[in-house]
Amino acid sequence: METSRIPGFYNMTVEERRQLLTSMDLFTEDDTAYLFSKQPLAIDTADNMIENVIGTFPLPLGLGLNFLINGKDYVIPMAIEEPSVVASASHIAKIVRDAGGFTTEATGRVMTGQIQVVGCPDFHAAKEAVLRKKDRLLEAADNAYPSLLNRGGGAEDLDVRILNEEADSKYGQMLIVHLYVDTRDAMGANMINTMAESLAPVIEDLTDGKVYLRILSNYPERCLARARCVIPPNRLQTGEFSGEYVRDGVIHAYEFAASDPYRAVTHNKGIMNGIDPIVIATGNDWRAVEAGAHAHAARDGMYTSMTAWSRDEHGNLVGELELPMSIGTVGGSIRVHPIAKLAHKLLNVDSAEELAQVIVAVGLAQNLGALKALATDGIQKGHMALHSRSVAIAAGATGEMIDMISQRLIDENEIRVGKAKELVEEYKK
Numbered sequence: 213m214e215t216s217r218i219p220g221f222y223n224m225t226v227e228e229r230r231q232l233l234t235s236m237d238l239f240t241e242d243d244t245a246y247l248f249s250k251q252p253l254a255i256d257t258a259d260n261m262i263e264n265v266i267g268t269f270p271l272p273l274g275l276g277l278n279f280l281i282n283g284k285d286y287v288i289p290m291a292i293e294e295p296s297v298v299a300s301a302s303h304i305a306k307i308v309r310d311a312g313g314f315t316t317e318a319t320g321r322v323m324t325g326q327i328q329v330v331g332c333p334d335f336h337a338a339k340e341a342v343l344r345k346k347d348r349l350l351e352a353a354d355n356a357y358p359s360l361l362n363r364g365g366g367a368e369d370l371d372v373r374i375l376n377e378e379a380d381s382k383y384g385q386m387l388i389v390h391l392y393v394d395t396r397d398a399m400g401a402n403m404i405n406t407m408a409e410s411l412a413p414v415i416e417d418l419t420d421g422k423v424y425l426r427i428l429s430n431y432p433e434r435c436l437a438r439a440r441c442v443i444p445p446n447r448l449q450t451g452e453f454s455g456e457y458v459r460d461g462v463i464h465a466y467e468f469a470a471s472d473p474y475r476a477v478t479h480n481k482g483i484m485n486g487i488d489p490i491v492i493a494t495g496n497d498w499r500a501v502e503a504g505a506h507a508h509a510a511r512d513g514m515y516t517s518m519t520a521w522s523r524d525e526h527g528n529l530v531g532e533l534e535l536p537m538s539i540g541t542v543g544g545s546i547r548v549h550p551i552a553k554l555a556h557k558l559l560n561v562d563s564a565e566e567l568a569q570v571i572v573a574v575g576l577a578q579n580l581g582a583l584k585a586l587a588t589d590g591i592q593k594g595h596m597a598l599h600s601r602s603v604a605i606a607a608g609a610t611g612e613m614i615d616m617i618s619q620r621l622i623d624e625n626e627i628r629v630g631k632a633k634e635l636v637e638e639y640k641k
């Protein structure tokens with residue numbers, strides 16, 4: 213879409229939002245038929261995706277607005293069940309947009325495969341033997357997946373580690389071969405697994421050991437994406453809280469997460485609140501992204517904050533997020549799930565590298581949304597107001613009752629299912 217600024221989108225009805233999307237000429241009639249249909253994922257398609265299928269499990273799909281990243285506008289498809297996430301991301305994206313937008317970069321698309329070798333008579337000699345044949349092994353890996361070379365990717369590098377060398381190690385000694393592969397626009401799990409499996413017999417020959425595991429690592433440390441934003445304090449002013457107060461509160465909140473795993477885990481969950489919905493909506497493997505993100509947050513030996521917040525010499529708030537991003541724009545279920553295909557169309561990204569950068573920018577926005585709320589009014593004020601609708605529905609409210617009961621819960625400051633049930637009974641009398 214040309215712009216991600218759609219003023220008033222929040223206050224439209226679902227029907228009005230759908231009409232607006234239809235009028236934008238972004239989707240074909242077939243696209244919107246899928247997007248707006250009662251069962252967008254056909255049961256036959258679902259049955260081909262996983263085993264033992266009995267149905268599908270829909271989630272709300274909302275649009276994160278206002279995102280300006282490296283000067284380009286992005287509308288973010290977000291599939292999530294938790295209220296306030298989409299609103300918070302869009303709110304922060306507007307603040308960052310007014311401050312010039314996010315800047316992002318990526319290190320490339322190099323994923324990691326691991327081959328485990330045990331029982332080598334001499335582990336150091338085995339390591340040297342593998343490294344001496346590095347070029348031959350890379351060529352063999354490429355031969356196992358030749359189409360990747362044609363796409364400009366392929367096996368790039370190889371490394372060997374020896375684990376558990378210490379005499380008192382409680383685990384057995386092993387040699388681990390790391391295979392680094394540029395998987396282009398694919399996440400690359402199947403590609404890497406195919407390559408790793410193909411190398412196993414050669415590696416056994418070279419090491420005189422026995423190969424067991426041959427599998428992708430979900431911590432692709434050579435496939436990082438980074439996002440940054442710089443916000444003048446006056447743009448952070450909230451109610452009676454000055455911009456400087458909010459900026460300092462965000463930095464204090466970051467320092468708490470940076471120094472305490474008990475806080476970091478919740479801080480990082482808030483970041484994944486932004487990341488998972490776009491990863492899911494784009495048909496990507498969110499467990500892989502989650503696992504990689506948390507491993508990166510613990511890379512120095514202690515689990516810590518994924519983001520960093522600081523103050524620059526002009527007094528601006530500076531936010532940074534770096535994460536491994538094993539996602540794709542092709543492969544897996546991306547071109548199978550009809551809504552995932554439309555999510556890619558909406559995002560209008562040209563490559564997995566670009567998508568990875570958009571995802572970390574959304575994660576950074578989500579983190580600031582949570583920290584800004586926590587450092588000022590507290591998270592419950594906004595969250596519970598939005599949550600009140602779910603509480604009303606859980607208590608049995610339907611139709612016009614939902615708004616009415618949700619408003620009463622907010623007015624009476626009692627956003628509980630028990631209270632909502634009382635109100636539903638009262639309404640029905």
Ligand code: NDP
Pocket residue numbers: 359360363395396397398399400401402403404405428430497500540542543544545
């Ligand atoms: P695929 O096996 O689907 O491979 C990618 C496909 O995309 C290839 O067939 C390739 O075609 C095609 N393709 C088209 N255009 C491009 C392009 N520009 N760049 C790269 N490939 C292109 O998917 P992945 O290897 O990405 O594996 C992802 C799946 O694996 C996910 O579903 C994931 O859940 C799952 N998985 C995850 C694991 C983990 O996380 N540990 C383990 C095992 C599986 P061509 O063949 O012609 O090159």
